[in-house]
Amino acid sequence: MSTSVTSAAAAASTTASAAASTTASATAPATATATQGAAPAVAAAPSRAVSMTINGQAVGPFQVPETLMLIDYLHEYAGLTGSRLGCGQGICHACVVILDQPDGTSVEMRSCITGAAYFQGKKIRTIEGHAQRNAAGEVTALSPVQQKFLEFYSFQCGYCTPGFVNAATVLLERLARQPIAKDQVESVVTQALDSHICRCTGYVRYHRAVRDLVLSTPGLTKDGGQDKLKQDVAVESKESGHGK
Structure with a gap:
């Protein structure tokens, strides 16, 4: 009688442990999935295609963030690093480029505070465009x-x-x-x-x-x-x- 009770108790304990283990295994992925699903999705930054004429050459279109400044467009996309980022606030004017307007006039534009999107379809000149160069690009x-x-x-x-x-x-x-x-x-x-x-x-x-x-x-x-x-x-x- 005692042996039967002991065996039954052991079997019950084993069954309970297995059930608990199975339950934990089954619920763990669900819990993780629920946690992951609760995290807010990060939306991609708005972007747009921007192209322009720089020093007489067509550049782009490049898909760039809408908030990208012209100086970053020049440095990171056009490969023109001559325009200098100084104050980043439009005060020192180290970054200015020349905007050639349709009426034939030209004006300075501060590239550190003016978005690249503003220059879509426009013509500008940078410091790289002033000197005369040969076919190899040498001054x-x-x-x-x-x-x-x-x-x-x-x-x-x-x-x-x-x-x-x-x-x-x-x-x-x-x-x-x-x-x-x-x-x-x-x-x-x-x-x-x-x-x-x-x-x-x-x-x-x-x-x-x-x-x-x-x-x-x-x-x-x-x-x-x-x-x-x-x-x-x-x-x-x-x-x-x-x-x-």
């Missing part, structure tokens, strides 16, 4: 602005230089359409470069280079440009006694 000649900056030793570290080159280029193109009197050059150059920050040179050489380029380029001033400048230099030299 064969600098632009007048770049050359003048070299002549005047306008920059040191060069981080802000792309922005200054673009600003000066926009100014020269504007003066080619709307020449100014020679006595306005100083103030016009100052105004054109005033928003650009340089933490190395103190700006003087940048301003001198652009002023010299404006005065020495025919057609940018109403009183004769280079010829008038040469005449003035000759007169000043004669009056000072150096022209004898």
Whole structure:
């Protein structure tokens, strides 16, 4: 009698353990699935296709986040890293590019605070597009602005230089359409470069280079440009006694 009771108890215990194990195994995946299903789904960031013309070449379309800034589009998608990210707030203007508008005018645009989507279908120029290049992509000649900056030793570290080159280029193109009197050059150059920050040179050489380029380029001033400048230099030299 005692042996039968003991055997029955052992069998019951084994059956209970097996049932518990089976129940645990059956419910564990369900619990895990329920937990996973409760996690909020992360929606993909909105994106759009963006293409534009950069330095005369069609670029894109690239599928990019809608919030992507132009400077990131240039660096990460177009492979153009010459435009510099400085403050990231549109203050220092190291990042500016040139936007060529349908009416033939051009303006500076801050690429660190302007979305790439804004430039869909538009034409822009970056620092890489100023110098002349051969078929292999090698620089064969600098632009007048770049050359003048070299002549005047306008920059040191060069981080802000792309922005200054673009600003000066926009100014020269504007003066080619709307020449100014020679006595306005100083103030016009100052105004054109005033928003650009340089933490190395103190700006003087940048301003001198652009002023010299404006005065020495025919057609940018109403009183004769280079010829008038040469005449003035000759007169000043004669009056000072150096022209004898």
